[in-house]
Amino acid sequence: MKFITGVLAAVLLLAGMGASHAVVRIGEDRGGRIGTYVDRYQEVRSSGEMVIIDGLCASACTIVLGAIPRDKICVTSHAALGFHAAWDLDEDGRAITNPEATHMLYSMYPPQVKRWINARGGLTSRMIYLRGKELMSMYHPCFLDARASTQH
Structure with a gap:
């Protein structure tokens, strides 16, 4: 009887761990093509998963x-966000700024992040980092747990 009660308790516990309890952990992600990330995050948003930036x-x-809605994002003390202008490669393989893609990227950011970027000269070819107390003032802190999965 104890075994059946234990199994039933485990099944009920697992059944209660739906999408609202799932998390996506962002670790060391240097970026890539904008469209890939738009698609990825639309899926995460639809799933209702929490995003941990760590x-x-x-x-x-x-x-x-x-x-992702702000209340579904949390940051750890290791979180760092890196911003720069979007770029393409020219016919010689050199990186050149893409003003249209940069504007599209910038338009996706929430107001407090746009203000932070603007205060540092905007999106340019130079990477700027939002981290520490400034980042923690914009997003709530989170604590890692065993259910986090790394998203690359």
């Missing part, structure tokens, strides 16, 4: 700030 989230990764 390391570097740079470039296109920062789209998470506009795609």
Whole structure:
């Protein structure tokens, strides 16, 4: 009888751990193509998963700030967000700023992040980092648990 009660308790516990308890952990993500991140974060938003930023989230990764509701994002003391202008490669393979993509990227950010970016000269080819107390003042802190999965 104890075994059946234990199994029943475990089943009920697992049944209660739906999507609202799932988490996506962003660790060391240096970014990539904007469209890939838009698609990825639309899926995360639809799932209702919590996003834990626990390391570097740079470039296109920062789209998470506009795609996921603020109350579904938390940051650890290791979190750092890296922002820069969007770029493409020219015919010689050199990186050149893409003003349209930069504007699209910037438009996705919440107002407090836009103010922070503007106070540092806007999105340029130079990477700027939001971390520490400034980041913690914009997003609530979180604590890692065993259910976190790394999203690359």
